[in-house]
Amino acid sequence: MCQTSEDVFHNTLLKIMEELSVMNEEQILEYIDYRFKMINYQTKQDQKELYKHQINLENANNC
Numbered sequence: 001m002c003q004t005s006e007d008v009f010h011n012t013l014l015k016i017m018e019e020l021s022v023m024n025e026e027q028i029l030e031y032i033d034y035r036f037k038m039i040n041y042q043t044k045q046d047q048k049e050l051y052k053h054q055i056n057l058e059n060a061n062n063c
Helices: 005-019 025-062
Strands: none
């Protein structure tokens, strides 16, 4: 589940291609920036959740 910045950037571009409509160059760059930030944020949240589950499993196994 570990993702690098390159992975996040790649996922951002894939999402943009799915959602892209007729935009000018400035709008596209703003949208890329926005989507990159959102995907990066979601990736971090997913990692936190995964870490919580791992801690809970370790605690359950130690009981």
